[in-house]
Amino acid sequence: MLAYVTTDADVSSSLLSKMLASAVSKSLNVCVVDDHTSTNDTMAILASGASGVKVDSIQSKKKFLDALTDLSISLAKQIVSDGEGATKVVIIRVTGATNDLAAERIARAIANSNLVKCAMHGNDPNWGRIVSAAGLAGVDFNPDRAMLKLQDTTVFRAGRPLPIDAAKVSTSMNAKEVDVHLDCKLGSGETILYTCDLSREYIRINADYTT
Amino acid sequence: MLAYVTTDADVSSSLLSKMLASAVSKSLNVCVVDDHTSTNDTMAILASGASGVKVDSIQSKKKFLDALTDLSISLAKQIVSDGEGATKVVIIRVTGATNDLAAERIARAIANSNLVKCAMHGNDPNWGRIVSAAGLAGVDFNPDRAMLKLQDTTVFRAGRPLPIDAAKVSTSMNAKEVDVHLDCKLGSGETILYTCDLSREYIRINADYTT
Numbered sequence: 035m036l037a038y039v040t041t042d043a044d045v046s047s048s049l050l051s052k053m054l055a056s057a058v059s060k061s062l063n064v065c066v067v068d069d070h071t072s073t074n075d076t077m078a079i080l081a082s083g084a085s086g087v088k089v090d091s092i093q094s095k096k097k098f099l100d101a102l103t104d105l106s107i108s109l110a111k112q113i114v115s116d117g118e119g120a121t122k123v124v125i126i127r128v129t130g131a132t133n134d135l136a137a138e139r140i141a142r143a144i145a146n147s148n149l150v151k152c153a154m155h156g157n158d159p160n161w162g163r164i165v166s167a168a169g170l171a172g173v174d175f176n177p178d179r180a181m182l183k184l185q186d187t188t189v190f191r192a193g194r195p196l197p198i199d200a201a202k203v204s205t206s207m208n209a210k211e212v213d214v215h216l217d218c219k220l221g222s223g224e225t226i227l228y229t230c231d232l233s234r235e236y237i238r239i240n241a242d243y244t245t
Numbered sequence: 246m247l248a249y250v251t252t253d254a255d256v257s258s259s260l261l262s263k264m265l266a267s268a269v270s271k272s273l274n275v276c277v278v279d280d281h282t283s284t285n286d287t288m289a290i291l292a293s294g295a296s297g298v299k300v301d302s303i304q305s306k307k308k309f310l311d312a313l314t315d316l317s318i319s320l321a322k323q324i325v326s327d328g329e330g331a332t333k334v335v336i337i338r339v340t341g342a343t344n345d346l347a348a349e350r351i352a353r354a355i356a357n358s359n360l361v362k363c364a365m366h367g368n369d370p371n372w373g374r375i376v377s378a379a380g381l382a383g384v385d386f387n388p389d390r391a392m393l394k395l396q397d398t399t400v401f402r403a404g405r406p407l408p409i410d411a412a413k414v415s416t417s418m419n420a421k422e423v424d425v426h427l428d429c430k431l432g433s434g435e436t437i438l439y440t441c442d443l444s445r446e447y448i449r450i451n452a453d454y455t456t
Contacts, residue, residue: 068359070360071381073377146280146357147281148281148443153452155448156451156453166284170282236448237363237443237444241363241366241444243367
């Protein structure tokens with residue numbers, strides 16, 4: 035994965051580095067197809083300064099960082115939507131973890147579960163696979179406190195599944211983007227992670243060719 | 246996963262516990278289908294003593310432990326061969342890691358790579374996926390020192406793939422058990438881990454049903 039961003043803004047190299055690191059931490063470092071990262075995974079940014087527009091005031095810095103973050107998130111979503119055999123982007127939001135790192139560990143456990151990825155492919159509102167993935171992440175998590183939403187429908191709360199119209203939730207999951215929101219209700223740690231579903235096409239692409 | 250073992254040997258409870266822990270560490274704790282572990286994963290052993298055969302001498306302890314370990318490895322292999330859609334057992338042996346824990350981290354990175362699992366399904370002697378999975382395990386690993394064997398054919402050594410008869414190696418991988426041996430040549434850490442391939446059938450089973 036090689037991502038190059040260019041801008042004609044006039045930005046100092048050190049500021050650009052810092053803003054790139056911030057943008058990447060919210061996008062390309064939290065997007066997962068199959069978690070088989072590569073040594074060449076890279077994002078670089080080049081600023082020519084040709085426009086003469088300086089990025090040095092508080093306001094212009096914020097504007098530039100917001101735009102760079104939005105663009106990076108768009109790239110991250112494009113990468114997962116282009117994952118082998120992917121039919122949808124799955125946005126995993128974890129809130130209420132004991133800290134941000136714990137939230138990321140939980141989000142990665144969910145995103146890396148082939149069972150969850152298959153449920154997403156089958157539009158299956160399978161709260162059990164998501165909650166159990168959170169439970170095996172190796173950080174503080176208590177299902178008796180947690181709340182899980184799929185596409186804005188609360189499907190699980192305080193240790194129990196809620197009565198839902200499963201067919202309706204399933205239909206809502208048949209979308210280009212599916213939102214998964216797990217609130218651990220333990221603290222203020224949070225993260226957003228981008229992944230995709232797992233389909234037969236992934237197997238075809240990765241099993242049926244010889245190097 | 247609930248595994249119950251019974252014996253009519255006469256073994257003390259504390260010795261039985263120790264031997265079970267040892268056997269499990271070489272079998273059920275190192276077998277992976279999709280790494281989505283469950284809170285109910287359990288192995289228990291019960292000894293009635295009805296045979297009157299005491300397990301208390303050095304020789305009888307060794308004999309009992311060997312038998313229990315063999316049986317546990319057989320169970321581990323049965324579990325992965327019964328993984329959803331599995332067509333083969335893949336035995337991942339990592340040697341020469343800096344320590345046993347590092348060896349296990351590397352073996353798990355290889356076993357949990359969907360790319361590796363798909364290559365196994367397609368009988369593809371894809372050294373790159375295996376070596377790069379080892380590289381992302383987060384422990385000391387240097388491809389320039391490593392050696393990789395697939396079904397006893399050395400396919401990679403000292404940073405480079407070796408000229409092989411790919412069709413022949415592929416044919417040898419079309420088997421009920423495939424041996425993957427990665428020698429890191431860094432130390433004396435080693436492990437053996439049991440996993441399976443990843444097929445379309447895994448997707449069918451896990452995506453095409455509703456809970």
